Amino acid sequence: MYMDCNTEEIPKPISELEKTVIEDFALFDDWADKYQYVIELGQKLLPLDNKYKTEEYKIKGCQSTLWIHAVRKNNRIYFYADSDSTFVKGLAAVLINVLSGQPAKEIVDSHLEFIDKIGLTSHLAASRSNGLSSMIRQLKLYALAGSEGLTT
Amino acid sequence: MYMDCNTEEIPKPISELEKTVIEDFALFDDWADKYQYVIELGQKLLPLDNKYKTEEYKIKGCQSTLWIHAVRKNNRIYFYADSDSTFVKGLAAVLINVLSGQPAKEIVDSHLEFIDKIGLTSHLAASRSNGLSSMIRQLKLYALAGSEGLTT
Amino acid sequence: MKTADDHTKTSSPSTMLTFDPKKVREDFPILQQKIFNHPLVYLDNAATSQKPQCVIDSISKYYTEYNSNVHRGIHFMSQKATDAFEEARVEVQHFINAKSDSEIVFVRGTTEAINLVAGTYGRQHINEGDEIIVSEMEHHSNIIPWQLLCLEKKAKIRVAPMNDDGELIYEEYEKLFNAKTKFVAITYVSNSLGTINPINKFIAKAHQNHVPVLVDAAQAVPHLKVDVQKIDCDFLVFSGHKMCGPTGSGVLFGKLEHFELMPPYHGGGEMMLSVTFEKTIYKEPPFRFEAGTPNIADVIALGEAIRYMNRIGMGAAFRYEEELTAYGTQLLKDIPGLKIIGTASTKTPVLSFVLEGINAMDAGMYLDTLGIAVRTGHHCNEPVMKHFGIPGTIRASMMFYNTKEELNFLREGIMKTIKLLRR
Amino acid sequence: MKTADDHTKTSSPSTMLTFDPKKVREDFPILQQKIFNHPLVYLDNAATSQKPQCVIDSISKYYTEYNSNVHRGIHFMSQKATDAFEEARVEVQHFINAKSDSEIVFVRGTTEAINLVAGTYGRQHINEGDEIIVSEMEHHSNIIPWQLLCLEKKAKIRVAPMNDDGELIYEEYEKLFNAKTKFVAITYVSNSLGTINPINKFIAKAHQNHVPVLVDAAQAVPHLKVDVQKIDCDFLVFSGHKMCGPTGSGVLFGKLEHFELMPPYHGGGEMMLSVTFEKTIYKEPPFRFEAGTPNIADVIALGEAIRYMNRIGMGAAFRYEEELTAYGTQLLKDIPGLKIIGTASTKTPVLSFVLEGINAMDAGMYLDTLGIAVRTGHHCNEPVMKHFGIPGTIRASMMFYNTKEELNFLREGIMKTIKLLRR
Numbered sequence A, B: 001m002y003m004d005c006n007t008e009e010i011p012k013p014i015s016e017l018e019k020t021v022i023e024d025f026a027l028f029d030d031w032a033d034k035y036q037y038v039i040e041l042g043q044k045l046l047p048l049d050n051k052y053k054t055e056e057y058k059i060k061g062c063q064s065t066l067w068i069h070a071v072r073k074n075n076r077i078y079f080y081a082d083s084d085s086t087f088v089k090g091l092a093a094v095l096i097n098v099l100s101g102q103p104a105k106e107i108v109d110s111h112l113e114f115i116d117k118i119g120l121t122s123h124l125a126a127s128r129s130n131g132l133s134s135m136i137r138q139l140k141l142y143a144l145a146g147s148e149g150l151t152t
Numbered sequence C, D: 001m002k003t004a005d006d007h008t009k010t011s012s013p014s015t016m017l018t019f020d021p022k023k024v025r026e027d028f029p030i031l032q033q034k035i036f037n038h039p040l041v042y043l044d045n046a047a048t049s050q051k052p053q054c055v056i057d058s059i060s061k062y063y064t065e066y067n068s069n070v071h072r073g074i075h076f077m078s079q080k081a082t083d084a085f086e087e088a089r090v091e092v093q094h095f096i097n098a099k100s101d102s103e104i105v106f107v108r109g110t111t112e113a114i115n116l117v118a119g120t121y122g123r124q125h126i127n128e129g130d131e132i133i134v135s136e137m138e139h140h141s142n143i144i145p146w147q148l149l150c151l152e153k154k155a156k157i158r159v160a161p162m163n164d165d166g167e168l169i170y171e172e173y174e175k176l177f178n179a180k181t182k183f184v185a186i187t188y189v190s191n192s193l194g195t196i197n198p199i200n201k202f203i204a205k206a207h208q209n210h211v212p213v214l215v216d217a218a219q220a221v222p223h224l225k226v227d228v229q230k231i232d233c234d235f236l237v238f239s240g241h242k243m244c245g246p247t248g249s250g251v252l253f254g255k256l257e258h259f260e261l262m263p264p265y266h267g268g269g270e271m272m273l274s275v276t277f278e279k280t281i282y283k284e285p286p287f288r289f290e291a292g293t294p295n296i297a298d299v300i301a302l303g304e305a306i307r308y309m310n311r312i313g314m315g316a317a318f319r320y321e322e323e324l325t326a327y328g329t330q331l332l333k334d335i336p337g338l339k340i341i342g343t344a345s346t347k348t349p350v351l352s353f354v355l356e357g358i359n360a361m362d363a364g365m366y367l368d369t370l371g372i373a374v375r376t377g378h379h380c381n382e383p384v385m386k387h388f389g390i391p392g393t394i395r396a397s398m399m400f401y402n403t404k405e406e407l408n409f410l411r412e413g414i415m416k417t418i419k420l421l422r423r
């Protein structure tokens, strides 16, 4: 499910993956189940090497810290993440699930409308310190950057 | 009705006068009529000589000015008042009607419970700047003072 | 100087509907009552307006369904409250056409907003010898904070005068500017006179001199379409309670470029990113200026008040108010011994007047016995009273829910007052 | 240091009735709802309490029957509003046993009250080199205003430390006093730990050194009988919204002898006797500190909240809360990997804890899915978190309308959380 930069496999296009995620989440109609599902997704995330858990790779949220590392290979971008919050790690997993292994340009151009459709945002702090949008911004920045912060 | 220091007449005791005033006001059950009655009482007040309309005799209210002058004769105190507000003058008249010509000691000791019973206070600004209580305080001060501000 | 800026009185075609004040009145439960056996005629709107049922309901709904502290919580009600609170901010943003909701700070009212600016931006920028321009028709709330600041900083207040119609004299205002001028604080609309100032022109002049301008819009937002981008003010302040919103709600608008450089106002919860005993790092605007638990219920209800005004159609409502003003002026101006104070060519629905030989408070109290609520006194506008050489006025201030019949009652009441009180 | 002052936990016999939390709950409409199909278990009371129907009704009643600006008007509704507003002041006076209602100033909340004192009394009395004592367990609102003041005046903050139970160490506090000490700002009760400080002793010590004391009673008034004459504080501040009153209401108590010598806070309407462009003469307290239109509706509703607490009987309610605290502590303390933060011998009904290996926010969010509302994070108490070397806690804070069943739910929820989240 999660794309590793060391596999040769090529993921389905973003739009198709988005559809699948929407369908997956549609199976749960209450918040408790969705929450648990997000947690599970996080638990399956590929591990992030401890050497990337530094200031440089940090995204500071309201009550949690997230580290994201990106690898470029054949102009595709692969993401790795970890967090001190299991839930935030799960959220990262939801995004990485769709974006990891995609061509850089596709990532930058993606609208990620599925985020609103899976019904998580209504349970996230609406305050501007909302971590999700900064997470997305960061993923896109990595894709855009090409070099900085990337291991090619 | 209003005691002049030049007449020999002696007023009824305060308690009796209070009773009369309560009865008089009881004739009116709405605020409009009471208001008009107060105005009328003011219009009948004995005139205050212009020479007393100075800073010295002034009681500053919220939106009006009242001048009070007191005369002592045979240890009785006689009050004279005027105001730029017809209503405030009327209020002064209600008090003077009861207190003018009374023995100084009686004035100082009076409780003036009739004030609450005639149903005016509920229509007066409840804020501390309430002119009525400063009016009463001033009348009692005059009675207490004996000399200052008094023409004997 | 004879016309206010055009845009203030026009409105989009979509709101050009017929306006039915009788119908709108039904939205305001308080107006349905009798006072001393007379139907209430509420003409004290410039002091505070009444509230439609939907605004009252939004407060009850908040406390009944989702009362919770905002911005800090991760639970359902806290998120719902935070959403509603931030939606109100966006509602206010659109109401005055601010560029971003970060330019909107919630405060208790106009007075607090002005003090906030004086205490932050003012303290930062005003130095010894500097000058602050205010006008002769300012509310005390737009005088005293600047006086206090000038006292602290050894700076000086300069006063832009008005003429006997109650209009600011542009040529005199112009002359006040010099190298020492550092700030202008000016009202959009006078609360005692109703004068609508041509605020664009006054702001443009200040900007030519690189001087920022605070606009007191307390009496403007209830009666005009206010557009902070069009008038290009640096700060704009108003109270919720004068525009169908609850007491305890108010707004400070400031251009983000100013907000970003301003120090915090209050210290407390939610205005900083991190706190140690050595150092505190502040949040970005608007949160930097909103320390402590805000007035959540009333901010949400202020948002609802704006939605209400949008629903009834501000364009139509404001045009109807102009009609009321014209009608009322016509009704009163021939009453013998009555003198209208404030005869500017563009006015909000305010009729201030004096009655020859009659104390204003006496008149107000008598009108009250007839169920007519007006205000008397100096209306926190002592310099204006001084200009006209009077201790105060009787002020009948209207809102779109007032009717011509009510103004007829007012006229009758004044006639009775004169009969009873003229000596 | 093991017991709080006696008077804080006793009450008069008249309130020694049996207390029925189930019955009291019915007064709070918000508690009757379900969240995510679970009955709401509201345990975020230290952030803000819920409001009884009578408080909600008093707001609606105000806007439906007599909304009007206060202190200036001569008409019926204005006088009614002014009366109700001033009655609320007397209600607050009695609630904290102040000598006079002139010692009660209405503000938005605790944060504003502290900033008011720092900005007036503080600016007046603190000079270069002076020291202000605060404690390690202060809320940010009782730290930052003093930091800002010290920055401005080149003065210094001294911090009274606490032990690992979350109790202030009196002997250390004592040592902080010297000739430079000019002010003490200290909390009555800690919001993150629940510790009730023996405030009498701390105040007496300061007074021995002729140093005035401000007491942050935000978390005290909802849970203790507070008596400003008995504790003899110079200033005391609290928020209405944490004690069944509305958001946007708060109180500053100050001894009249201080208030009378203090400069005004905000400039504006109703805080002065006369205004010219040259000079302004200020009113007596409390009006000197209440510039502008106050939050009329919410002040009146705060008065109703106090009457409500009197009706249910604070003595009995507070004793029941002690029972809840004991019960909850017992329930939680054996959960493996759960550590209670804040184990003072006298506590308000607050249970702060951490779960080994589990992020506090994750736990809070999961409890939310079960309808249990708790708060997570630093609770505007970063220095406390630093003391315990943790980023934050999960805080379950109770009120007299919470029940033992709800605490049972909490325990179950925590068990599920651990199962789901422990890695």
Ligand SMILES: Cc1ncc(COP(=O)(O)O)c(C=O)c1O
Binding pocket: C268, C269, C291, C292, C293, C294, D046, D047, D109, D110, D111, D112, D139, D141, D142, D187, D189, D190, D191, D216, D218, D219, D239, D380
């Ligand atoms: C001890 C303490 N002080 C101050 C505050 C700040 O109160 P408010 O946010 O109502 O201004 C709080 C509430 O969070 C508190 O618990």
Ligand SMILES: Cc1ncc(COP(=O)(O)O)c(C=O)c1O
Binding pocket: C046, C047, C109, C110, C111, C112, C139, C141, C142, C187, C189, C190, C191, C216, C218, C219, C239, C380, D269, D291, D292, D293, D294
């Ligand atoms: C023009 C103007 N400015 C300021 C104020 C003060 O507003 P508030 O009392 O709501 O702070 C008022 C209201 O009285 C006003 O009319």
